[in-house]
Amino acid sequence: MTEANAPTPMLDVRGIDVAYGGIRAVRKLNLHVNPGELVALIGANGAGKSTTLRAICGLVPLAAGAIHYKGQSLAGQPVHSMVREGLVMVPEGRGIFPQLTIEENLSMGAYSRSDKAAIAHEVEQVYQRFPRLAERRKQTAGTLSGGEQQMVAMGRAILSKPQLLLLDEPTMGLAPIMVDKIFEVIEDISKQGVTILLIEQNARLALEVSQRGYVLESGELTLQGPGHELLHDPKVRAAYLGE
Numbered sequence: 001m002t003e004a005n006a007p008t009p010m011l012d013v014r015g016i017d018v019a020y021g022g023i024r025a026v027r028k029l030n031l032h033v034n035p036g037e038l039v040a041l042i043g044a045n046g047a048g049k050s051t052t053l054r055a056i057c058g059l060v061p062l063a064a065g066a067i068h069y070k071g072q073s074l075a076g077q078p079v080h081s082m083v084r085e086g087l088v089m090v091p092e093g094r095g096i097f098p099q100l101t102i103e104e105n106l107s108m109g110a111y112s113r114s115d116k117a118a119i120a121h122e123v124e125q126v127y128q129r130f131p132r133l134a135e136r137r138k139q140t141a142g143t144l145s146g147g148e149q150q151m152v153a154m155g156r157a158i159l160s161k162p163q164l165l166l167l168d169e170p171t172m173g174l175a176p177i178m179v180d181k182i183f184e185v186i187e188d189i190s191k192q193g194v195t196i197l198l199i200e201q202n203a204r205l206a207l208e209v210s211q212r213g214y215v216l217e218s219g220e221l222t223l224q225g226p227g228h229e230l231l232h233d234p235k236v237r238a239a240y241l242g243e
């Protein structure tokens with residue numbers, strides 16, 4: 001595809017630097033996610049993955065570069081207007097409200113919407129997808145297992161009608177069976193047309209489900225390409241797939 005008819009990326013991160021005090025956590029990072037794509041950003045602990053997501057959401061300032069969402073700069077955009085525009089993040093640690101019930105947490109996802117009947121229908125769909133949440137809908141979220149809390153976080157994100165979903169290590173600390181379940185849901189959401197940027201330490205699964213991937217090392221991108229190519233790249237296999 002030539003430049004002229006390439007689609008406008010849903011997310012376009014151009015040459016960003018992010019520093020904490022004097023420490024540069026991310027350097028000259030370029031990445032993009034096209035509409036409908038599922039893209040993985042993988043890397044070791046401390047590589048700068050979460051920092052990149054925080055920068056996209058405006059939670060840490062850029063020392064250089066720019067980030068465009070649907071062709072518009074995100075500089076100075078408040079978080080609520082990003083959410084209204086469909087840019088939704090599920091943070092590391094899930095970001096749910098531990099004192100609120102599952103039901104209340106889910107309805108927080110739809111707070112900017114007024115289509116009550118549609119919301120009620122979608123809440124039921126979330127419960128169908130995650131029957132464990134349906135059984136516990138009046139239970140406070142803080143008393144749920146890690147996997148159940150991740151289901152609440154994903155359910156809440158679905159209810160906010162994302163166009164671009166940013167997932168920060170959704171399988172962290174989960175048992176293998178739950179990891180598979182979460183990946184199934186990610187693939188499902190992707191098939192429904194939601195664009196996804198997935199940050200994961202589980203490089204194998206992330207690259208298996210993704211159309212493209214980026215590898216971040218010490219704040220810099222070192223490799224990028226189609227997910228299945230990265231899966232077979234000797235450097236990726238040695239560094240991230242334990243081979």
Ligand SMILES: Nc1ncnc2c1ncn2[C@@H]1O[C@H](COP(=O)(O)OP(=O)(O)OP(=O)(O)O)[C@@H](O)[C@H]1O
Pocket residue numbers: 020023025043044045046047048049050051052201
């Ligand atoms: N609030 C902060 N203050 C200072 N340094 C920070 C802060 N947050 C992150 N860092 C540093 O920035 C670097 C990148 O961290 P980041 O959390 O983005 O990595 P990560 O790839 O998401 O790692 P992990 O997989 O362990 O979550 C690390 O060296 C980290 O110590």
